[in-house]
Amino acid sequence: MFKSEVKIRVRYAETDKMGYCYYGNYATYFEVARVEALRGLGLSYRKMEDEGFVMPVLEFKIKYYKPAYYDDELTIETTIPNLPQTRIFFTYKTFNQEGVLLNEAETTLVFVDKNTMRPTQPPKEFINKLIPFYKEDV
Amino acid sequence: MFKSEVKIRVRYAETDKMGYCYYGNYATYFEVARVEALRGLGLSYRKMEDEGFVMPVLEFKIKYYKPAYYDDELTIETTIPNLPQTRIFFTYKTFNQEGVLLNEAETTLVFVDKNTMRPTQPPKEFINKLIPFYKEDV
Amino acid sequence: MFKSEVKIRVRYAETDKMGYCYYGNYATYFEVARVEALRGLGLSYRKMEDEGFVMPVLEFKIKYYKPAYYDDELTIETTIPNLPQTRIFFTYKTFNQEGVLLNEAETTLVFVDKNTMRPTQPPKEFINKLIPFYKEDV
Amino acid sequence: MFKSEVKIRVRYAETDKMGYCYYGNYATYFEVARVEALRGLGLSYRKMEDEGFVMPVLEFKIKYYKPAYYDDELTIETTIPNLPQTRIFFTYKTFNQEGVLLNEAETTLVFVDKNTMRPTQPPKEFINKLIPFYKEDV
Numbered sequence: 001m002f003k004s005e006v007k008i009r010v011r012y013a014e015t016d017k018m019g020y021c022y023y024g025n026y027a028t029y030f031e032v033a034r035v036e037a038l039r040g041l042g043l044s045y046r047k048m049e050d051e052g053f054v055m056p057v058l059e060f061k062i063k064y065y066k067p068a069y070y071d072d073e074l075t076i077e078t079t080i081p082n083l084p085q086t087r088i089f090f091t092y093k094t095f096n097q098e099g100v101l102l103n104e105a106e107t108t109l110v111f112v113d114k115n116t117m118r119p120t121q122p123p124k125e126f127i128n129k130l131i132p133f134y135k136e137d138v
Numbered sequence: 139m140f141k142s143e144v145k146i147r148v149r150y151a152e153t154d155k156m157g158y159c160y161y162g163n164y165a166t167y168f169e170v171a172r173v174e175a176l177r178g179l180g181l182s183y184r185k186m187e188d189e190g191f192v193m194p195v196l197e198f199k200i201k202y203y204k205p206a207y208y209d210d211e212l213t214i215e216t217t218i219p220n221l222p223q224t225r226i227f228f229t230y231k232t233f234n235q236e237g238v239l240l241n242e243a244e245t246t247l248v249f250v251d252k253n254t255m256r257p258t259q260p261p262k263e264f265i266n267k268l269i270p271f272y273k274e275d276v
Numbered sequence: 277m278f279k280s281e282v283k284i285r286v287r288y289a290e291t292d293k294m295g296y297c298y299y300g301n302y303a304t305y306f307e308v309a310r311v312e313a314l315r316g317l318g319l320s321y322r323k324m325e326d327e328g329f330v331m332p333v334l335e336f337k338i339k340y341y342k343p344a345y346y347d348d349e350l351t352i353e354t355t356i357p358n359l360p361q362t363r364i365f366f367t368y369k370t371f372n373q374e375g376v377l378l379n380e381a382e383t384t385l386v387f388v389d390k391n392t393m394r395p396t397q398p399p400k401e402f403i404n405k406l407i408p409f410y411k412e413d414v
Numbered sequence: 415m416f417k418s419e420v421k422i423r424v425r426y427a428e429t430d431k432m433g434y435c436y437y438g439n440y441a442t443y444f445e446v447a448r449v450e451a452l453r454g455l456g457l458s459y460r461k462m463e464d465e466g467f468v469m470p471v472l473e474f475k476i477k478y479y480k481p482a483y484y485d486d487e488l489t490i491e492t493t494i495p496n497l498p499q500t501r502i503f504f505t506y507k508t509f510n511q512e513g514v515l516l517n518e519a520e521t522t523l524v525f526v527d528k529n530t531m532r533p534t535q536p537p538k539e540f541i542n543k544l545i546p547f548y549k550e551d552v
């Protein structure tokens with residue numbers, strides 16, 4: 001199972017008048033977390049797009065337990081529980097600098113061929129980088 | 139059952155390099171939809187906050203069927219399926235100007251007393267405005 | 277001289293922990309104001325882009341006098357002081373619902389041909405719609 | 415003269431349909447740059463707010479030379495040209511990973527006492543940390 005961690009600091013722009021990190025910002029944070037997870041595997045999402053793939057989000061769910069505050073340094077733990085096929089599933093846990101779990105989320109994305117705009121298998125390089133993490137599962 | 143509709147136009151700032159309305163913007167759109175739904179009832183969320191209530195989001199789920207594009211005029215249909223207690227549940231459907239259903243979502247929020255920061259019953263005025271829509275259910 | 281007005285309500289997402297509308301949101305508001313100004317002239321910026329023009333911003337200046345707050349209904353007064361050539365200049369004044377001037381800003385944009393990515397003259401339709409507002413100046 | 419550098423990677427959420435980093439995001443980037451500049455001095459903006467100071471922006475100017483693109487790793491060079499008094503002036507230069515200058519900007523902020531909401535002198539600690547960088551100028 002592939003796991004990755006990324007740190008994101010809450011910007012002033014991302015706070016709201018309640019003093020919380022606005023609940024809508026996590027979608028952006030998880031996008032950053034996904035991209036950095038791929039980068040950790042040696043994969044560039046930017047290059048994937050340049051090579052003709054896009055990965056729109058099909059589904060997003062999040063449960064908020066505690067708010068994050070301005071300047072908090074969040075750790076987002078990203079997991080890809082299964083080897084992806086046309087669809088790829090990610091789960092996320094957000095912790096603050098005290099180690100408190102702030103929220104848990106999941107997203108489903110789909111690999112799409114930019115030319116046909118139809119679902120497609122993930123790039124070979126993508127699967128090859130992930131396979132070692134799922135050996136025991138196969 | 140209380141239903142409300144609000145129109146939101148996709149801003150340039152809200153598009154992404156795929157040409158889509160970025161998937162994370164809907165959380166903001168639904169917040170606008172909630173506030174306008176309340177305004178349609180004669181309730182001001184701003185005033186509610188001034189009077190000591192805040193309504194953080196506990197849970198958010200969304201399924202994306204089709205993207206919205208720049209300058210699309212979206213219609214968001216907001217429903218409060220049940221008379222709220224400490225928690226209030228909203229469902230949303232987003233349509234584009236051709237009437238195509240783009241996504242469906244739901245949020246759970248909680249009424250919180252700003253002084254104690256503990257869950258609380260909704261303001262009386264809030265419930266009184268909503269009750270007529272749920273008479274048959276009672 | 278062409279003038280236009282648009283109303284924009286401050287969203288919760290756009291507030292910050294100071295309780296203000298975050299200073300960076302005005303760039304987005306002015307983009308909306310520009311697009312609505314063009315729409316008022318019978319011009320669609322979306323259609324212009326589809327037809328091969330883009331209008332990146334070259335310069336942006338803003339002076340903040342007073343903050344806007346959550347749920348404020350702002351009026352943005354947009355002016356095109358001169359008939360545009362390759363560059364187009366806009367000025368903006370933002371007022372709140374009490375008529376208080378909150379800020380003044382200006383932007384310079386350039387018409388760019390999407391294929392060559394080089395500066396170009398504005399579309400004929402664009403100039404034709406604007407000319408009547410500058411007759412005396414010619 | 416105090417100078418500082420911070421790296422910021424362009425998020426997918428921050429791109430627009432032109433494929434550029436949206437022009438309005440730089441206000442947020444410069445806020446991050448300011449806060450990290452202060453952190454580099456051993457100062458926490460968060461703590462300053464907790465201790466009763468806020469620093470609203472009075473003026474913001476930016477000239478855009480070249481766009482940034484998705485996943486670009488930008489370097490923002492922040493300078494405080496003069497020892498601040500009630501007002502503090504920052505200048506910024508944004509470079510991409512190829513060292514190309516993308517834009518130049520400046521902001522004026524004011525120290526405000528949170529209780530009175532009136533302009534005030536900067537906190538002593540703030541000035542003490544900065545003084546060594548301006549010795550020759552005095």
